[in-house]
Amino acid sequence: MADLQDELHPTTEVGAPDELPEPFPAPAPAPPARDRDAPCLDRARALLAGHPVADGYCGLLSALRGLPWYDLETGESALDTDVPRLREGRVGALFWSLHLPEAVTGDRAMSATLERLDLLRAVVRAHPEGLRLADTAGEISDARSCGRIAVLPGPAGAAALADSLAVLRSLRVLGLRVLTLSGTSWASGAGLTRFGEEVVREMNRLGVLADLSGASEATIRRVLAASKAPVLCTRSAARALRPHPANLPDELLAALGAAKGLCMVPLAAEQTGPTVRDVADHLDHVRRVAGPESVALSGTYDAGTAHPRELGDASGYPRLVAELLERGWPETEVALLTWGNVQRVLRGADFTARAAQLRRPPSTATLAETDG
Template sequence: MADLQDDLRPTAAAGEFDDLADPYPEEAVVTAESYEPVSDPDDAPLTRAHAVLAAHPVADGYNGLPWALKRLSWYDLEEGESTVGTDVPRLREGRVGALFWSLHLPEGLDGDRAVGATLDQLDLAKSVAGTCDEGLRLTATAGQVVDARNCGRVAVLLGPAGAPAVGDSLGILRQLHLLGVRALTLTGVSWASEAGLTRFGEAVVREMNRLGVIADLSGASAPTIRRVLSLSRAPVLCSRSAARAIRPHPANLPDDLLAELGAAKGLCLVPLTAEQTGPTVRDVADHLDHVRAVAGAQSVGLSGTYDSGAAHPQELGDTSCYPKLVAELLRRGWDEHDVSLLTWGNVQRVLRGADFTARAAQQRRRPSTATIAELDG
C-alpha cells in the first residue's frame, strides 16, 4: 500500500476548459415518503445476490467519476472518497468488475473546442486511473476487461464520448480511438440529427465499425436509431435508456424501438436514476423486467450513472448498492442465467462483437478518406 503522501491524490489539471459550464450539476435528493424497503428477515435473496455477483460482477455502462473529481483538490479513491459516489472500496463492495467512464461535454460545444475539451477529459481520466493502479486498470477490449478482473482490478473503459468531439473529421475519430475511446454517442451533430443519419453519418458508423468504437444511441432520434441498427455490423448500445412505457422520459425507449434493438442484438443499459426510472429500487426493477420482456434477456444491462449529477433511487445511492438491486430481481424470479447476462455477459458480448467486427473490417478495407463536403455538400 502506498504511503500517506501517495494516497492523497491531486486532481489532474483541467486546462483551458475550466471555465466551461459544469455538465454534471450537484446531485438532487429524491424523497419518496410512501416507500418502505422490502422486509427480508433472513436476507436470503441478498446473500444469494452476493454469491451470483461474485461469479458475474457488474459491468456498469456509464459513470461520471473523472469529471466529478475535477472539482476536488485532493482525493483518495483506493482508501475511499466520501465526496463522490464511486471509489475502489465501494466498487468492490458492489461487486463491480468493469465500468465505462463518460467523456461527455457541456452542451453547446462544437468544433475545435469540443475536440479540445474531449482531449482534456481523456487526459484527466487517464491520470485518475494512473493514481489507482492497485484497484483500477484501463482497458480497451473484451479480453483486457477479463484480464483485469482476473488480476483483481476493476476494468475501466473510456467512453462514451460525444459526437461533437469528432466534428466532421474521420481522422479525429481515428485519433480518439487510438487514445482509448471505445464508445461514441450519436447526437448533437448535423450528420446524426432528428432527421436521421446523413451520408457522412453513415460513413462515420462504418468507420466506427472498422475501428471497434461502439455506437451509443441514447438520446438519438428514432430515424437515427433505426438507420444505425440497419447499417452497423457491430452490436450497438444505449448507455442510458429505460422503458418509456413505464416512465415517459425523452431518453427512454418506446417498445417498438426496444423490440428492434433486441432483434439487432443491441443492448439497452437501464440507468439507476430517479428521473428516468423512478425513486425506488422496485421502480428500477420494473424497467429491467419490461426491457427484458420486450427486447430479450440478451439486450438488457445496467447503467449506474453515478457521479454524473443524477439523483438516484433510494437504496441505490452509490456503487456499493448493486447487490440490493440484484436481490430485488431474484425475489421476482429472475434466474442466475438472466442475472449473469444483465450484469456481465451482455456487455462482454457487445465488446467482443465490436472487436470481431473491427478485425474483419480492417482486413477488407483501408481507413475511409470521405469528407462531409464530399458526401453531404
C-alpha cells in the same frame, strides 16, 4: 435491502364461541428488514462474485474536475464512486463518460475530450491497486482476475470528432470505445446523413461502439440498419413505464433486441423512478420486450442525477440483484444482465472490426464532400 418483501402480519385462529381458548404466546417480533433480506442479499453477492457488474455509464471524470484533491482507493465522501464502494457493489468494469457540457462545441469539443482522456489515464495510473485501463473483453476479464476494476473510456460526444474521421481514428488509438451519435449536423433529429453513415462504417472498422441514448428515432433506426456491430443505449429505460425522452418505446426496444444491441437501464430516478422496485420494473420490461440478451445496467453515478432509494451510490448493486432474484429471474439471466451481455457486445464489435479491416482501408470521406 429494505422492503424487498411486504411485511408479514401473523394471524391467529379464533376458538369456537363455547370454548375457552388456550392463551396464545405473544407473536415473535418481525426480524429487522436486514435479517429478512439477508438470504437474498447473500445469494446476490455470491452471484456477483462470479458475474460482477459491468456499469455502462460513470460520470466520475466530470466530478473529479471539481475536487482539489481525491483518493479513490481510500474513499471519497464527496463522490458516488470510489474503489471501496465499487468493490462493495461488486462492480468489475465501468465505462467512464467523456461527455461535455452542451455548450462545448467545435474544435473546443475535440480538445476538451482529449483533456478528459488524459485525465482518465492519470486517474487510473494514480490508483493502480484498484483500477486498470482496459479495452477488450479479454482485458476486462484479466483485470478482474488480478483484483482490479476495469475502466473503459467512453462514451464521448459525437461533437468531439470535429466532423473528421481522422480524429475518430486518433481517439480510438487513445482508447475510446463508445461514441454517442447525437448533437451534430450528420446525426440529428432528421437522422443520419450520408456522412453519418460513413462515420458508422468507420466506427465498425475501428471497433468503436455506437451509443444511441438521446439520439432521435430516425437516427436510431438508421444506425440499427447500417451498423454491422452491436449498438448500445447507455442510459435508456422503458418509455412505456416512464415517459422520459431518453427512454425507448417498445418498438425501438424490440428493434434493438432484434439487432442484438444492448439497452443499459440507468439507476436514475428521473428515468426509472424513486425505488429499487421501479428500476426492477424497467429491467423486467426491457427483458420481456428486447430479450434477456439485450439488457444491462448503467449506474449514471457522479453524473449529476438523483438515484433511487437504496441505490444512492455504487455499492447498491447487490440490493438490486436481490430484488431481481426475489422476482424469479434465473441466475443465468442475471449473469447476462450484469456481465455477460457487455462482454458479448465488446467481442462482437472487435470481431466486426477485424473483418472490416480486411475488406476496406481507412475512410477518407469528409463532411463537405459527402453531404455537400
